[in-house]
Amino acid sequence: MSVVFFAIAAILVISGGIGVVAARNIVYAALSLLVAMVGTAGVFLIGLAEFLALVQLLIYGGAVVIVILFSLMLTKIQDFEFLTANKQWPIALIVAIFLLGLLGISILVEGSATTTMGSTNISELGLSLFSDWAIPFELASLVLLIALIGAVVVVRRDNGEDK
C-alpha cells in the first residue's frame, strides 16, 4: 500500500519540479513549486516523519511559496517572457551537480534505509532540537529570511526599470 502512496508523492514531486523549470508563466512556476513541496511533505509522511512533513507544509508550502507568489503577482508577466533563457544557468547547473553528487555519495556510503523507521515523540524532538541541535535549528530560520529578501528583490528590480 505504501508503494502506491510513494508513487503518487514521487509523481507530484517530479512533475512539480519539472513544472518549476519548464513553465513559461512565472505564476505557474511558483504554483508548481507548491505542488513539489506538498509532494515532498507526502514523502516525509510515508517515512513516518510527521513533524518534518508538517514543517515542510508550514514553512515551504505556507510561508515561502506565498511570499514568492505575493511578489510575483505584483510584477508584470511581460517582464518574464524569457524565463527559461536565464543567465544564471551555469550556477544552477553547478549547484544541481553538487547536490546530486552529495546525495549520491551519502546513499552509497550509508546504504539505503539503514535507519529504522518509527513515529517521533514530539517532546523528545523538542528537547533535542533546543539542546543538541540549537544552532542548526536557528540557522534554518535563515531560509525564511532569504525567501523574503529574494521576493523583495524581484519586485524592486521591476520598479527600478520603470524609473
Added chain:
Amino acid sequence: MNMPEIVGLFFKASLLLFFILMVVLILTLAERKALARIQQRKGPNRVGFKGILQPFADALKLLTKEDILPASANKQIFWIAPLAVFLPGFLIWVTIPLAKEVVLANLDMGLFYITAISVLSVMGLLMAGWGSANKWAMIGGLRAAGQLISYEIPFIMAILAIGILAQSFNLKEIVDDQARWPFAIKQPLGLFIFLTAGLAELGRTPFDIHHAESEVVGGPFVEYSGAHWSVFYLAEYMNTFTIAVLTVLLFLGGWQSPVLPFSGIVQTVASLSWFLIKTALVIWVIFWIRGTYPRVRIDQLMSFGWKILVPASFINIFLTASVLYYALPHWVITVVSLGFLGVTFYFIKKGSLAGHKQNTVTIINSSDIRAQLSNRAEV
C-alpha cells in the same frame, strides 16, 4: 491497511462532510436571523415555518445558477481556486474531536497539524484573485494574503502557548487537562488573541477588508458565480465553525461538563450536546461582533496586528513558559495577563497606540454641533 479499513475511513469522512454541510446550512440561517435580531428586522421568514427552509432554497438556487468564466480569466487556476480554499479547511477536521471518542484520527501532533494545514488556504484566495484577471479581485487577493499572513503569527503563537500549558499537542489530552479549570481562566490573554486573530483569519466582518464590498467590490470572489461561488461561501462558514470549535476545545474545556452522571453511549451523546451548546455560544459571540462593529480600515488592521497582537502573543508565550519553568502557581499567568490586557485597552482607548492620531474621520458630538449652530444664530 486493507480494503475494509479504507472503505470504513471513506464512509466516516463522507459522514463528516455531511455533518459539516448540515452545520453550514444551519449557520447561514442562524447568522441571518441573529443579524436581523440585532438590527431589529425579522430576517428570512417565508420559506417553510419561520423561514427554516431558507438555506435549502438558497443552496438550490446557487447550484442551478449559471457558472460564468470571464473571457480573460486563467481557466485552470480560476476553477481550482475554490477547491484550494475549501480543502485545507476540511482536512483540519480529520483531527478535531467532537466528544471523547467521536474523532476521525486522534493525532499526537493534532494542534501542529491544524496550524500547518490552515496556512495553505491563503493560496486559494491568491489563486482566485490572480486567476480572475480582474483588478478588484487581484487587490482583494493580495489584501487577503497580507492579512492572513500577518494574523497567522499571533494565531499560531496563542495555540503554542496552549501546547506549552497542556504539555501536549494532542487535542484530546488538552481537553482532559482542562477537567478542573478551563484554559480560558488560565489564559485570558491567549483567548483574546486567539479569538481576534481567528476572526481576522476568517475574514469576518470587523476584519473583512479582502472582500469589502464598498472598497474592492467582493475581492477575490468578484468574478465567481453559482456553484463555484458557493464553495467559497461554504468554506467561510465551515471555517467559522472550526474557529468556534477550536475555541471551545482549547479554552472552554471541550466536552468537559460540571455534572453528567451517565455512562456508555448516553454519556457520549450528552457530552456531544454539551460541546455543541458551548460551540453555539461562541458562534453567537462571533455573529454578535459582526453585528456590532464596523469594518476596520486596512492600515488600522495591519498596525493592530503587528503593533499590538504580535507583541502580545510573544508576551503570552514568554509568560506561560516562565511560569511553568519556575513552577509558579498558574494563577500568576491569569493575573499578569489580565493586567496586561487592562493596560493595553487603556492605551488603545487613550489613542496613543495603533496610530489613532492619523484618523481621517473626526467624531463630533451632536451637542457640540448644536452649540455651534446656536452660537452662529446668536451672531
